[in-house]
Amino acid sequence: MSTPPPSPGQPVLEQVLAMLQPLVVWLLRSGVVYTDLTAALKPVFLEAARAELTRIGGKQTDSALSLLSGVHRKDVRAAARTERAVDVRAQLGKPTPASQVMTRWLASDLPDALPFSGAEASFEALARAVSKDIHPRSVLLELLRLGVVEEHDGGEQVRLCRQAFVPNPSLEEARRLLAGSVADHIEAGVHNLSAADGKTFLEQSVFADGLSAESARQLEQLANSLWRDVLAAMVKAAVPLCEQDEPAGGDQRIRLGMFCLTAPMAPTSLASDTTDNTSSDGDTTHAENKP
DSSP: OOOOOOOTTHHHHHHHHHHHHHHHHHHHHTTOOHHHHHHHHHHHHHHHHHHHHHHHTOOOOHHHHHHHHOOOHHHHHHHHTSOOOOOGGGGTTOOOHHHHHHHHHHHSSOOSEEESSOSSSSHHHHHHHHOSSSOHHHHHHHHHHHTSEEEEGGGTEEEEOGGGOSOOTTSHHHHHHHHHHHHHHHHHHHHHHHOOSSOOOOOEEEEEESOOHHHHHHHHHHHHHHHHHHHHHHHHHHHHHHHHHGGGTOOOOOOOOOOOOOOOOOOHHHHHHHOSOOOTTSOEEEEEEOO
16 A cells, blocks of 8 residues: 655644744643643634635635634534634733833933933833823832832932843743744744745844854854844834824834844754754854745
């Protein structure tokens, strides 16, 4: 009996599984098991199938949804009788006023110590530039809770704690921001690979291996320095545009992200099976320029 040919989607499935591996680690460390994930995936597949049928002009029938998503027709019918899945993406990654204040502070030329009150160059002015609906004292209390600022001189001065800017995994906002950032990153790549509208998003990276621990540390420090420059330039450009467009009903959003990871290389026996661009001595440096 001849072996059936592999599914056309098999290579994509293998690549998605590679992306899922760190997410599965996060799920397991958070107490979410396989059956929890598979049950939660049904409405996600159905919502994506509905959106895809809308995109191609197909009819939204139970059969069409079942065929496209692979979800059994009885589950499609059951889902139709319940409330539609909430678009969790709509709420992911949107920074709180406290986060926006910190982003502007980090990206500005303001000193690390500011008087709390004052018309200019003060914490109060910085907070009111982000939102006039939330009292600056409430923003300060949240930042104190997060441990990213300190009060001095009896509360008359607010000092930035730059060494504290490591995401706290116990905080809901840190998890939301990670989810929103990763989702947008993947969406940009998927669009570039599958959309036919002629538009491509920035989605590139640089990879190097065969490094010593000290060399990797130097490159990591360089990446952190480059990000500070990118952050400052983007915030400086974005703030006046947001202030101009939002009152006029602007409905577009943008996210520019950057990440850096250092880790041990895979064992040679595994790397030889998956890598075809490594030189004879095992050292590789290249830009990964996705279409």
